[in-house]
Amino acid sequence: MNVKEYITTAVFLMFFIGAASASQVNIGIIKSKEQEWRLTYQLSAPATKLAFVRNPDDSRTTRWLPVTPGFTISIADGQEYLQRDDGARFDSVTVRLTPTYKHLSKDYAPFSPYSDGGTLIYTGRLFACINTCEGNENQWPVTMQVPKGEHMLVNGKLYPEEAAWVDSNDGMNVYVGIQQPVETENVWAIIDAGLPDNIKQSLDADIPELMHYFEQRLGINHGQKPALFASYANVDGHSSQGGTLPNQIFMHWNLNDLGDKVADDTFLNNTIWFFAHEVAHLYQRSKKAEILGSPNESWLHEGHADWLAAKALLTLYPQTTPYVENKIVRFKSHCAAGLENMTLRSAADNGRFDLYYTCGLLIHQAIEEEFKKHGNKDSFSAWDDFRTLAEKQGEHGATGFLNVVKANTSEAFVAKITSFITEQQENPLQALDLLNAR
Numbered sequence: 298m299n300v301k302e303y304i305t306t307a308v309f310l311m312f313f314i315g316a317a318s319a320s321q322v323n324i325g326i327i328k329s330k331e332q333e334w335r336l337t338y339q340l341s342a343p344a345t346k347l348a349f350v351r352n353p354d355d356s357r358t359t360r361w362l363p364v365t366p367g368f369t370i371s372i373a374d375g376q377e378y379l380q381r382d383d384g385a386r387f388d389s390v391t392v393r394l395t396p397t398y399k400h401l402s403k404d405y406a407p408f409s410p411y412s413d414g415g416t417l418i419y420t421g422r423l424f425a426c427i428n429t430c431e432g433n434e435n436q437w438p439v440t441m442q443v444p445k446g447e448h449m450l451v452n453g454k455l456y457p458e459e460a461a462w463v464d465s466n467d468g469m470n471v472y473v474g475i476q477q478p479v480e481t482e483n484v485w486a487i488i489d490a491g492l493p494d495n496i497k498q499s500l501d502a503d504i505p506e507l508m509h510y511f512e513q514r515l516g517i518n519h520g521q522k523p524a525l526f527a528s529y530a531n532v533d534g535h536s537s538q539g540g541t542l543p544n545q546i547f548m549h550w551n552l553n554d555l556g557d558k559v560a561d562d563t564f565l566n567n568t569i570w571f572f573a574h575e576v577a578h579l580y581q582r583s584k585k586a587e588i589l590g591s592p593n594e595s596w597l598h599e600g601h602a603d604w605l606a607a608k609a610l611l612t613l614y615p616q617t618t619p620y621v622e623n624k625i626v627r628f629k630s631h632c633a634a635g636l637e638n639m640t641l642r643s644a645a646d647n648g649r650f651d652l653y654y655t656c657g658l659l660i661h662q663a664i665e666e667e668f669k670k671h672g673n674k675d676s677f678s679a680w681d682d683f684r685t686l687a688e689k690q691g692e693h694g695a696t697g698f699l700n701v702v703k704a705n706t707s708e709a710f711v712a713k714i715t716s717f718i719t720e721q722q723e724n725p726l727q728a729l730d731l732l733n734a735r
Contacts, residue, residue, distance in 0.1 A: 322425050323438045330444040334394040343388045346380035350424040353404040360395040398551045400536045409528045409549040412491030415474020421467050437464045443473050453521050483508045489529040493559045507576040514677040515580040541578040566620045573606035588687040590694020592645040597695050600657015632656040636725035641718045663732035667706045674705045
């Protein structure tokens with residue numbers, strides 16, 4: 298797995314529960330004994346169309362088949378809509394879903410299948426609003442029915458055959474199948490039995506160790522125990538994806554040669570890095586405030602998670618030191634090449650979200666080195682200060698974080714970081730060297 302393969306498949310969504318606004322759309326999900334998935338929207342009042350909250354691509358137009366006659370999913374200005382062909386109002390509509398994995402750029406797959414027929418379904422992909430989404434809708438009543446003998450794991454609780462809940466914000470992953478979760482000291486886990494043994498062993502050993510490592514340094518009381526989902530579709534594919542949602546860590550492998558790949562030490566090291574990055578995200582969170590900024594500030598949390606992954610591997614698995622050092626060298630080359638024709642701030646607008654991982658790691662590495670010169674902070678304690686600042690004073694995003702950095706380094710150093718992020722670099726490689734200049 299090269300740099301680009303890794304960084305374009307790990308996604309992170311931060312959430313904050315503010316003033317709740319009901320969507321006026323009820324979501325009903327039914328999985329039949331024939332393994333068909335149907336989704337029904339029940340509207341509180343007739344409308345001419347449904348708009349979807351998340352629109353990373355146009356795949357609903359081919360993967361969602363309206364069952365109710367006379368309906369079409371169409372696109373306008375990057376927004377997918379479900380509406381009647383004749384433009385008339387409606388208050389209910391049903392579609393059939395395609396329950397296979399689909400990679401979505403900077404978003405989570407709607408389904409992550411397990412090799413035994415179980416699956417994760419990501420509810421955030423289903424959220425919709427009457428006519429248009431204003432941006433403040435964050436509650437959706439959801440019901441789900443599954444065949445006899447199967448169960449759902451929802452918010453840490455098992456439900457046989459039927460479940461109902463109010464979903465919110467970015468949604469969640471719900472497990473549907475026959476596999477029983479296994480409770481460990483750290484997590485509730487549903488790990489695909491079809492995964493290669495060394496991946497399962499790594500999940501059993503490395504995830505708890507990584508969670509303990511980050512809890513000691515970024516300790517958050519999560520309330521309920523997090524769930525760990527690891528799924529595997531042995532199909533003709535080449536994608537892996539991981540992510541975090543509130544109290545959830547999940548990984549999916551969509552590969553038909555995973556058994557061969559695990560024989561390679563680099564792949565196994567990439568896998569541990571992959572785990573570390575996702576666990577770091579779990580511990581970056583705040584339950585009290587929104588701490589992240591706009592997408593073009595994603596160097597903040599993605600780069601930080603990658604830098605913390607590097608630190609975790611060097612501490613817990615010192616034998617990976619050559620791997621980590623080589624990875625950082627490759628990140629430097631990747632970042633410099635990417636900034637030849639754009640600023641880091643504009644990377645998201647140019648479809649180069651990957652630069653927030655590589656360049657972001659290097660920014661956080663430079664900040665860590667500057668902290669060492671002043672002798673009073675590191676990447677963990679500074680993030681804790683940043684989280685507290687956001688919770689108590691509302692200073693979030695890059696501005697809030699850089700205010701913490703400035704308070705513990707110097708105004709000149711933060712100006713250098715800001716210039717690197719916002720200005721076009723004539724020589725990006727030289728600019729990266731200057732971040733760490735003594």
